[in-house]
Amino acid sequence: xxxxxxxxxxxxxxxxxxxxxxxxxxxxxxxxxxxxxxxxxxxxxxxxxxxxxxxxxxxxxxxxxxxxxxxxxxxxxxxxxxxxxxxxxxxxxxxxxxxxxxxxxxxxxxxxxxxxxxxxxxxxxxxxxxxxxxxxxxxxxxxxxxxxxxxxxxxxxxxxxxxxxxxxxxxxxxxxxxxxxxxxxxxxxxxxxxxxxxxxxxxxxxxxxxxxxxxxxxxxxxxxxxxxxxxxxxxxxxxxxxxxxxxxxxxxxxxxxxxxxxxxxxxxxxxxxxxxxxxxxxxxxxxxxxx
Amino acid sequence: xxxxxxxxxxxxxxxxxxxxxxxxxxxxxxxxxxxxxxxxxxxxxxxxxxxxxxxxxxxxxxxxxxxxxxxxxxxxxxxxxxxxxxxxxxxxxxxxxxxxxxxxxxxxxxxxxxxxxxxxxxxxxxxxxxxxxxxxxxxxxxxxxxxxxxxxxxxxxxxxxxxxxxxxxxxxxxxxxxxxxxxxxxxxxxxxxxxxxxxxxxxxxxxxxxxxxxxxxxxxxxxxxxxxxxxxxxxxxxxxxxxxxxxxxxxxxxxxxxxxxxxxxxxxxxxxxxxxxxxxxxxxxxxxxxxxxxxxxxxxxxxxxx
Amino acid sequence: xxxxxxxxxxxxxxxxxxxxxxxxxxxxxxxxxxxxxxxxxxxxxxxxxxxxxxxxxxxxxxxxxxxxxxxxxxxxxxxxxxxxxxxxxxxxxxxxxxxxxxxxxxxxxxxxxxxxxxxxxxxxxxxxxxxxxxxxxxxxxxxxxxxxxxxxxxxxxxxxxxxxxxxxxxxxxxxxxxxxxxxxxxxxxxxxxxxxxxxxxxxxxxxxxxxxxxxxxxxxxxxxxxxxxxxxxxxxxxxxxxxxxxx
Numbered sequence: 001x002x003x004x005x006x007x008x009x010x011x012x013x014x015x016x017x018x019x020x021x022x023x024x025x026x027x028x029x030x031x032x033x034x035x036x037x038x039x040x041x042x043x044x045x046x047x048x049x050x051x052x053x054x055x056x057x058x059x060x061x062x063x064x065x066x067x068x069x070x071x072x073x074x075x076x077x078x079x080x081x082x083x084x085x086x087x088x089x090x091x092x093x094x095x096x097x098x099x100x101x102x103x104x105x106x107x108x109x110x111x112x113x114x115x116x117x118x119x120x121x122x123x124x125x126x127x128x129x130x131x132x133x134x135x136x137x138x139x140x141x142x143x144x145x146x147x148x149x150x151x152x153x154x155x156x157x158x159x160x161x162x163x164x165x166x167x168x169x170x171x172x173x174x175x176x177x178x179x180x181x182x183x184x185x186x187x188x189x190x191x192x193x194x195x196x197x198x199x200x201x202x203x204x205x206x207x208x209x210x211x212x213x214x215x216x217x218x219x220x221x222x223x224x225x226x227x228x229x230x231x232x233x234x235x236x237x238x239x240x241x242x243x244x245x246x247x248x249x250x251x252x253x254x255x256x257x258x259x260x261x262x263x264x265x266x267x268x269x270x271x272x273x274x275x276x277x278x279x280x281x282x283x284x285x286x287x288x289x290x291x
Numbered sequence: 292x293x294x295x296x297x298x299x300x301x302x303x304x305x306x307x308x309x310x311x312x313x314x315x316x317x318x319x320x321x322x323x324x325x326x327x328x329x330x331x332x333x334x335x336x337x338x339x340x341x342x343x344x345x346x347x348x349x350x351x352x353x354x355x356x357x358x359x360x361x362x363x364x365x366x367x368x369x370x371x372x373x374x375x376x377x378x379x380x381x382x383x384x385x386x387x388x389x390x391x392x393x394x395x396x397x398x399x400x401x402x403x404x405x406x407x408x409x410x411x412x413x414x415x416x417x418x419x420x421x422x423x424x425x426x427x428x429x430x431x432x433x434x435x436x437x438x439x440x441x442x443x444x445x446x447x448x449x450x451x452x453x454x455x456x457x458x459x460x461x462x463x464x465x466x467x468x469x470x471x472x473x474x475x476x477x478x479x480x481x482x483x484x485x486x487x488x489x490x491x492x493x494x495x496x497x498x499x500x501x502x503x504x505x506x507x508x509x510x511x512x513x514x515x516x517x518x519x520x521x522x523x524x525x526x527x528x529x530x531x532x533x534x535x536x537x538x539x540x541x542x543x544x545x546x547x548x549x550x551x552x553x554x555x556x557x558x559x560x561x562x563x564x565x566x567x568x569x570x571x572x573x574x575x576x577x578x579x580x581x582x583x584x585x586x587x588x589x590x591x592x593x594x595x596x597x
Numbered sequence: 598x599x600x601x602x603x604x605x606x607x608x609x610x611x612x613x614x615x616x617x618x619x620x621x622x623x624x625x626x627x628x629x630x631x632x633x634x635x636x637x638x639x640x641x642x643x644x645x646x647x648x649x650x651x652x653x654x655x656x657x658x659x660x661x662x663x664x665x666x667x668x669x670x671x672x673x674x675x676x677x678x679x680x681x682x683x684x685x686x687x688x689x690x691x692x693x694x695x696x697x698x699x700x701x702x703x704x705x706x707x708x709x710x711x712x713x714x715x716x717x718x719x720x721x722x723x724x725x726x727x728x729x730x731x732x733x734x735x736x737x738x739x740x741x742x743x744x745x746x747x748x749x750x751x752x753x754x755x756x757x758x759x760x761x762x763x764x765x766x767x768x769x770x771x772x773x774x775x776x777x778x779x780x781x782x783x784x785x786x787x788x789x790x791x792x793x794x795x796x797x798x799x800x801x802x803x804x805x806x807x808x809x810x811x812x813x814x815x816x817x818x819x820x821x822x823x824x825x826x827x828x829x830x831x832x833x834x835x836x837x838x839x840x841x842x843x844x
Contacts, residue, residue: 037399106571113564271407471689480675480704
């Protein structure tokens, strides 16, 4: 148990966690406001990652440049999906949860198929910023570090948006109580559209960052979905700070199991944590039913 | 159930039983996969349709059954159907504690939990040498695909009959009550925990038994195909099309879909995913309760007017 | 003196920092009609949730027919003879009206058929039998409230918890519901009603009234005693005594 090794794995894990945090924040926004479980979340993330990878392959455009465009495109796409698909979900909340699960289940398969058709099954990533900095005996991969910083900036922007803008307040209000928000004159439909668009946009942004670190193909979306939900389960639904903590834990878990076991087993690590957390600390981490 | 319906059903089963010995290999394999999918759909329908706990990972038990059978056939020199029975038994045994644990989770988390469970089992199968790792396991040759077909058909019929019983029993009413509102159901005297665990076990044992057959049918299994997502997707899509939580839903959905899905899946796998994923979406938006309830509602309106 | 049917013994329930119930004690005897009055948030629904087993008290005991039921599952409590309705009706939307009621009947009936037969009887008591085959989600608000009562009645309870069962009803319907509650007493079923307003009816049909305010019991007595209690008037009524007793 060499301390340098531990240190290295810790650093790698935390940096990784930062990116999962961004992905999970996007999911948190959607789940928190709309009670919609977006099973296709991972596919949105991976879709953006593949897109960034192809742009880099063809025209050497690095993902950081692609990021704002991917965000905008996903934002628009998300708004459209909400307006034309999700809006048709039944009013009754219990049925809506079932329907949204099945709906996004269908969407996720659709996207996997589309992804395979467009990008083929090849694994891709973006080999940009391949160097590393040395911090003592620990090497910090440049790409992970920059991705982490970007992710943190975006997360911070999100936090500012939620706290200080009117739209952000409406969003938080709606996630706490729809009736209350309506009573305060909040246009709940607009907020829901905004929430879904924002969540999808954030997913795409995190996908661009993810492409720098992982090799992905259209079928790896499920892992991202599970890991993001694991983060939310650990950190608590609607608890944005908790998401950061949860993401750190997940990042560390992936990093350590990836080294001591294998990359494959590391994929299962978030899931195991997810289940343990849900079963051992059910109150507070199970997610609220709508009031 | 009306006599005509029972008679019709018996006729269909008889046809399904008598065709294969005289049919081409293509027809046989189409029939096999159709019957398999319908059986899996019925099993899914119990936990997801009647009890309302959507599971996207029942393939966990299918793969468990497949691997169990493969392993005992290879190492234990037992007959394949004994292996399949063992697979079913193991699935049931696993489903009890698993059910108690997982069914405490609310809808979304239960669905995700089952999804992750399937992924984890796949990872385990892939990583452990015992199960042959990524290259999988080869079963001894001499497989009798016809025998597997009859095994699958028998289980499909039994699962259908079980569904009919559930639909008309106190157990079925309890499941549906807890599906609608679990807390209210419990304050009305329903033992929700026992009921939903029972539903979960039923939904696990069937895939377990069928997976065993599948292993023998192919005489080769490996992690990706044993825990293939297509099994869950098919079960979900068929049941939603036909009518989730109904007696005839999975059958109608299965019959309507099977030809299309098999041809598509074999030849254009990406298009298959897109079409079936898209189909689930379209169905949920425009025909959420499926064909069977829509048809019976239309018939009821006709009768009311007459 | 026979032991009370239901004894609530110094029950406190804390949520985070809030004391939803603070040292509440009360008793209900066989066949008695007790109305708990108090503004929204006073703790009525929390109390009902605790009695029916959905919540556990932070401290204190609840005894039914002499036995402590704290820690019992809701289904066990329902089977023992306590039925409840919900303030906002929660029917099993996709099931028929008949099946909604049959669920409760399963605690006594052996088969689904027997349960449905029992359910028909209950439906005729609350006047919903003609609607037996309709889906519960198609009922109006008033009908849903009656269905709530019917479902709980199917348990053949000895005690019925009626949470705001008259809210949202027209005066005629309120009188009908009041008549029904009195009828329960004739059948030997005790009832606890959680009430926010509809005072005149409450005064008329209750044997006893308990007043809750911010989780504390501030009064417990016959309607006449309550009306005369200065603390109650101060905390809750806010109207002169004469006006209330005159209506």
